[in-house]
Amino acid sequence: MYHKYDAIIVGAGGAGLMAALYASRGVKTAVLSKLYPTRSHTGTAQGGVGAALGNHEEDNPEWHTFDTIKGSDYLADQDAAKVMCYEAVDVVYELEHMGLPFNRTEEGRIAQRPFGGHTNNVTKKPVRRACYAADRTGHMILQTLYQQCIQHNVTFFDEFHVLDLIIEDGVTRGVVAVEIATGELHVFHAKAVLFATGGWGKVWRVTSNAHTLTGDGPAIALRRGIPLEDMEFFQFHPTGIYKMGILITEGVRGEGGVLVNSEGERFMDRYAPTIKDLASRDVVSRAIYLEVRDGRGIDGKDYVHLDVRPETVNRYFERDGIKNPDGTPRRITAADIEAKLPDIADFTRTYLGVDPTLQPMPVQPTAHYAMGGIPTDIWARVVADDKNTVLPGFYAAGEVACVSVHGANRLGTNSLLDIIVFGKRAGIDMVRYCQESDFLPLPKEPEAFTREQWEALLSRQNGRERAADIRREMQNAMMDYVGVFREEAGMKQAVEILEDLKERYRHIALDDAGKRYNTDVLEAWELGALLDTAEVTAVAALERSESRGGHYREDHPKRDDENWLKHSLVWAKDGTIELDYKPVTITDYQPKERVY
Amino acid sequence: MKIQLKIRRFNPETDKKPSWGKYEVEVEPTDRVLDALHYVKWYQDGTLTLRRSCAHGICGSDAVRINGRNRLACKVLIKDVGRKITVEPILGLPVVKDLVVDMQPFMDHYRSVMPYLINDEPPPVTERHQSIEERERFDDTTKCILCAACTTSCPSFWTMGQYVGPAAIVQAHRFIFDSRDRAGRERLNILAASDGVWRCRTIYNCTDACPRDIQVTQAIAEVKKEMLLNGL
Numbered sequence: 001m002y003h004k005y006d007a008i009i010v011g012a013g014g015a016g017l018m019a020a021l022y023a024s025r026g027v028k029t030a031v032l033s034k035l036y037p038t039r040s041h042t043g044t045a046q047g048g049v050g051a052a053l054g055n056h057e058e059d060n061p062e063w064h065t066f067d068t069i070k071g072s073d074y075l076a077d078q079d080a081a082k083v084m085c086y087e088a089v090d091v092v093y094e095l096e097h098m099g100l101p102f103n104r105t106e107e108g109r110i111a112q113r114p115f116g117g118h119t120n121n122v123t124k125k126p127v128r129r130a131c132y133a134a135d136r137t138g139h140m141i142l143q144t145l146y147q148q149c150i151q152h153n154v155t156f157f158d159e160f161h162v163l164d165l166i167i168e169d170g171v172t173r174g175v176v177a178v179e180i181a182t183g184e185l186h187v188f189h190a191k192a193v194l195f196a197t198g199g200w201g202k203v204w205r206v207t208s209n210a211h212t213l214t215g216d217g218p219a220i221a222l223r224r225g226i227p228l229e230d231m232e233f234f235q236f237h238p239t240g241i242y243k244m245g246i247l248i249t250e251g252v253r254g255e256g257g258v259l260v261n262s263e264g265e266r267f268m269d270r271y272a273p274t275i276k277d278l279a280s281r282d283v284v285s286r287a288i289y290l291e292v293r294d295g296r297g298i299d300g301k302d303y304v305h306l307d308v309r310p311e312t313v314n315r316y317f318e319r320d321g322i323k324n325p326d327g328t329p330r331r332i333t334a335a336d337i338e339a340k341l342p343d344i345a346d347f348t349r350t351y352l353g354v355d356p357t358l359q360p361m362p363v364q365p366t367a368h369y370a371m372g373g374i375p376t377d378i379w380a381r382v383v384a385d386d387k388n389t390v391l392p393g394f395y396a397a398g399e400v401a402c403v404s405v406h407g408a409n410r411l412g413t414n415s416l417l418d419i420i421v422f423g424k425r426a427g428i429d430m431v432r433y434c435q436e437s438d439f440l441p442l443p444k445e446p447e448a449f450t451r452e453q454w455e456a457l458l459s460r461q462n463g464r465e466r467a468a469d470i471r472r473e474m475q476n477a478m479m480d481y482v483g484v485f486r487e488e489a490g491m492k493q494a495v496e497i498l499e500d501l502k503e504r505y506r507h508i509a510l511d512d513a514g515k516r517y518n519t520d521v522l523e524a525w526e527l528g529a530l531l532d533t534a535e536v537t538a539v540a541a542l543e544r545s546e547s548r549g550g551h552y553r554e555d556h557p558k559r560d561d562e563n564w565l566k567h568s569l570v571w572a573k574d575g576t577i578e579l580d581y582k583p584v585t586i587t588d589y590q591p592k593e594r595v596y
Numbered sequence: 597m598k599i600q601l602k603i604r605r606f607n608p609e610t611d612k613k614p615s616w617g618k619y620e621v622e623v624e625p626t627d628r629v630l631d632a633l634h635y636v637k638w639y640q641d642g643t644l645t646l647r648r649s650c651a652h653g654i655c656g657s658d659a660v661r662i663n664g665r666n667r668l669a670c671k672v673l674i675k676d677v678g679r680k681i682t683v684e685p686i687l688g689l690p691v692v693k694d695l696v697v698d699m700q701p702f703m704d705h706y707r708s709v710m711p712y713l714i715n716d717e718p719p720p721v722t723e724r725h726q727s728i729e730e731r732e733r734f735d736d737t738t739k740c741i742l743c744a745a746c747t748t749s750c751p752s753f754w755t756m757g758q759y760v761g762p763a764a765i766v767q768a769h770r771f772i773f774d775s776r777d778r779a780g781r782e783r784l785n786i787l788a789a790s791d792g793v794w795r796c797r798t799i800y801n802c803t804d805a806c807p808r809d810i811q812v813t814q815a816i817a818e819v820k821k822e823m824l825l826n827g828l
Contacts, residue, residue, distance in 0.1 A: 035649060035655075035657070036657075036699060036703075036742075038655075038656065038741070038742050039647075039649045039650075039655040039656060039657050040655075041649070041650065041655075043650070043654055043655055043741070044650050044652070044654045044655065053722075093719075093721075093722055093723055096723040096724060097719040097723075097724065098713060099712065099713025099771075099774070099776065099777070101731060101734070101735075101738050101774070102723075102731075103728075103731065104726055104727065104728050104730075104731045105728075106728065107725070108725035108726050108727050108728075108730075109722075109723060109725065110723050133738070134735075136654075136738075136739065139654065139739075139741070140738065143738075143740075144713075147711050147712035147713070148712060150707055150711060150712055151710075151712040151714075181692060210649040210650040210651065210655065211648055211649055211650075211651060212649045244652075246651075246652045343654075346653075346809070347652060347653075350653070350671055350673070351626075351652070351673070466638070466639065467638070468638030468639060510642060511641060511642030511643050512642050512643040512645075514607065514609050514610065514643075515609070516607065516608070516609045516692070516693055517645055517692050517693040517696055518645075519637075519645050519646070520637075520642040520643060
């Protein structure tokens, strides 16, 4: 089936929906999502969205910008980080005007809580910058944006999985998608296409990410000859539920929770003397690993405790002289925990049988967020080479994009901010572009390439490999060799394993050959995307012989600005992987050593 | 531990009528029912079809009937449902394939209650103010994830699919009681119609089914009360 829209948006999380609201005001727009929009992963974000509103205490966007750049280990492009942090304030008010039910201060303003790496730049102490709606801020953003899309009659194609991007003579022409319910292929002719497809945490074994976060967007980009930027930087969030990886928000530590080892020691005192448990995520994840390695994991296992029991929290508040903004000593009660962290309490009760007001929670680092992705400029336009040349009509926003505002390590609350700021910018610029451009003709049979691959996969009944086995082996290799700690031999092994798995992938068997709602073939297709994404991640990580942010090399433990203060670009055209580099934009802040 | 799964199977493309698929899988007591379903799909029978995404009770994809009660497959642990587990699609919506139902009728009901903030007064430069108490008034109903567990557990909805159902009323409640909204009366009018809130017979299945612990029946009662106060 053939469709024609000025603007096509792929993905219906926060970035896609925000872009849809803005694009649909000016041009004919449709949103394609492989899920129902409200199933998108934005909904699982918990702790808050960062904006220097200063509702509790002094704060300003300049401090937010510096914290973001410092958090990024100086790999963020500083012009982009500045755009995000300065636009944060208005865009959060905009969400409130749309109806987002933020928690409130006594004065009826948006409530804010402390979060890792966000500081008062003068005192260096944590600042309340994360605007929150209990511990379901992402859920409320997703719901609010979807509500707005309904009100403004945005067109949706729910459960349409995009399989290919149509580019001809260097200009974007549309996408090819499969309608999951029927198995039919659809061609969407468009002037502009936005990829807002999210991340690829399913590359790793322990992850906070949904089953559906499989790197579909980056894999298509790679196949179309578009490079990916900074793929070696993937964030491991320090506090995932032991073994399951389910996220426990940093907001727990924002409310005073502390990490404790088997000796009952609050070990972040040693690793980050100033802001302790609220150091940035890469720092805290490494600290947990080192505690475990030195035999101080709980019961000798590979996890530690996150303790938010009031008696523990209040003991440390008292020890450290922590005060409320009005100068009174800060204290929390069990009721505060239930009120401010209801979902966390629900998760730990459901999955662990642990009541967080009475018992500590077992946690370990969990693969969480892609700092890298499809390279874009500050208007979400994809830039496809080391000279930042715009690929006309192709856009990317949200986790799939690399602007780069997060550099080598993202601060908590900056992902929700990224999706609304750059989703909005994408929508605005797509309108401009569509109004200035004509529809260019589609190539003949634009879906032929995809149809061939899709049908080849669908007809594989006699293979000898199961997709689930290959996926599991990939996840193990990436977890063991391209995780929190990395070194050359291990990563070389990972690359070899991935090459072998890609070969085995050619021999997988499917059980389901039907057209109707065939998730067997979809999962196999997604596995192909995961393997492509994993491979470029491992290769880019192997090449970068320094430690920076989320990329920590045991064989190169220091940051090396002389050789490595640069973004990587990785191509995988026709099966050969190539790397190149481009400079980091530095405007106001010269790189310094990072201390928390 | 070894468990027995009995799963309702139906592919309208090939089957004349639904049947039961029986599977034996090895799981941990602390695994989710979703993990057991995945085990079947990944290692025994790839044709088994279900929706799922986040796997921790937030995205709302995997509402199914487990041993006769509506639950999210990712939020029920094996140890809590025993060694013999029956899994069926939620009731009252057309089955697309196996555990996947057509959500469109459900989403249409959701859209019918104007589920978005309506306020044409020009907003201030900063946020609209709202007191902690005003915010608390509709807190419970903001938790809804549109999983349809409530609506498809409701006998009134089973007998009459035009009934808007508990989820849509929960969504309406979220705006009717938001101090910033100005269209409460319009929503009350919609819900006062014959397919609206009076179809609720206070059976409480919805409250039992809600994976987010929303007091659904209470929210419906509050909407009914508000109608009476408004002379509807």
